[in-house]
Amino acid sequence: MIKTRFTEAFGVEHPIVQGGMQWVGRAELVAAVANAGALGMITALTQPTPEDLAKEIARCREMTDKPFGVNLTILPAIKPPPYAEYRRVIIESGVKIVETAGNKPQEHVEDFKKHGVKVLHKCTSVRHALSAERMGVDGISIDGFECAGHPGEDDTPGLVLIPAAADKIKIPMIASGGFADARGLVAALALGADGINMGTRFMCTKESPIHQAVKEKIVANDERSTDLIFRTLRNTSRVAKNAISQQVIELEKQGATFEQVKELVAGSRGKMVYVNGDTDEGVWSAGMVQGLIHDIPSCAELVSRIVREAEAIIRGRLEALLSGGAREAAE
Numbered sequence: 611m612i613k614t615r616f617t618e619a620f621g622v623e624h625p626i627v628q629g630g631m632q633w634v635g636r637a638e639l640v641a642a643v644a645n646a647g648a649l650g651m652i653t654a655l656t657q658p659t660p661e662d663l664a665k666e667i668a669r670c671r672e673m674t675d676k677p678f679g680v681n682l683t684i685l686p687a688i689k690p691p692p693y694a695e696y697r698r699v700i701i702e703s704g705v706k707i708v709e710t711a712g713n714k715p716q717e718h719v720e721d722f723k724k725h726g727v728k729v730l731h732k733c734t735s736v737r738h739a740l741s742a743e744r745m746g747v748d749g750i751s752i753d754g755f756e757c758a759g760h761p762g763e764d765d766t767p768g769l770v771l772i773p774a775a776a777d778k779i780k781i782p783m784i785a786s787g788g789f790a791d792a793r794g795l796v797a798a799l800a801l802g803a804d805g806i807n808m809g810t811r812f813m814c815t816k817e818s819p820i821h822q823a824v825k826e827k828i829v830a831n832d833e834r835s836t837d838l839i840f841r842t843l844r845n846t847s848r849v850a851k852n853a854i855s856q857q858v859i860e861l862e863k864q865g866a867t868f869e870q871v872k873e874l875v876a877g878s879r880g881k882m883v884y885v886n887g888d889t890d891e892g893v894w895s896a897g898m899v900q901g902l903i904h905d906i907p908s909c910a911e912l913v914s915r916i917v918r919e920a921e922a923i924i925r926g927r928l929e930a931l932l933s934g935g936a937r938e939a940a941e
Contacts, residue, residue: 615782616804622915623647623679626806628812630681630709632656633881637666641673642817646913651681651709660695667703680706701725719745734762736775751807757787758810758848758897776802790902792919810897816908823887825906833901836878843868850891850896
């Protein structure tokens with residue numbers, strides 16, 4: 611059993627989180643993660659309306675009696691979703707953990723805190739983490755350049771970002787971006803984090819509600835199988851490398867505006883990738899960590915394997931590296 615400040619503060623068994631993922635963070639995956647002793651997050655904006663979110667939370671409760679959370683990502687949009695209504699549903703449904711991400715979450719944090727909801731804020735830089743800490747969040751998820759989705763514009767990989775954040779952040783902090791196995795968990799703990807967040811790895815599990823062909827593609831892909839799109843628009847997004855992402859990059863090189871690539875990157879097309887299994891149908895998020903994913907286990911198998919192997923690395927390999935004299939003294 612690996613106990614950390616994160617497991618204590620958020621009331622979960624293992625220091626492992628399945629963060630919010632558009633179209634993927636649904637009740638069946640979240641409940642399986644929760645039942646495995648990790649922390650799962652329903653993705654609020656995957657649900658078309660706040661009422662649908664209330665139904666999804668209820669559906670998740672039918673499948674687990676363990677704690678789970680909801681992700682609320684606040685991003686710039688032409689027609690912003692009714693964030694306040696989604697927030698109200700989260701509070702009224704009795705959910706006690708929320709993962710926020712994106713633009714300044716001040717009003718959301720204040721409202722959640724007033725109702726006893728713990729807030730885990732995901733960000734890609736130390737300065738944003740410190741700002742969220744000042745706002746009163748309960749934990750930070752620090753997201754390195756390796757991650758799927760939005761890695762920010764600083765391009766700081768986890769090996770530097772995690773200890774840089776750990777030096778300054780006083781509240782519990784989990785590491786995100788590039789994590790798939792026990793080695794990553796042990797490394798994150800060594801770098802000063804209190805646990806790990808995994809997205810792509812949880813996409814590739816039996817309970818993940820996406821097409822089997824997409825899971826098999828993740829297994830087949832390696833660490834080079836991602837593209838960074840929207841770099842020229844300063845809204846960088848890491849996606850699985852495919853025909854569409856390559857086309858977008860070419861258009862960006864030619865100075866394309868968002869309007870000119872909008873049809874290619876439409877969320878509706880990305881959603882259909884997960885429904886139909888055609889991995890070239892639209893852009894879809896996946897991290898560099900694809901290079902470390904070699905199977906499609908159940909969430910229970912995955913979580914127990916990571917924890918078991920992490921304990922073995924700490925007790926076995928790392929302890930064995932200490933000199934014999936030091937080891938005898940410890941005995």
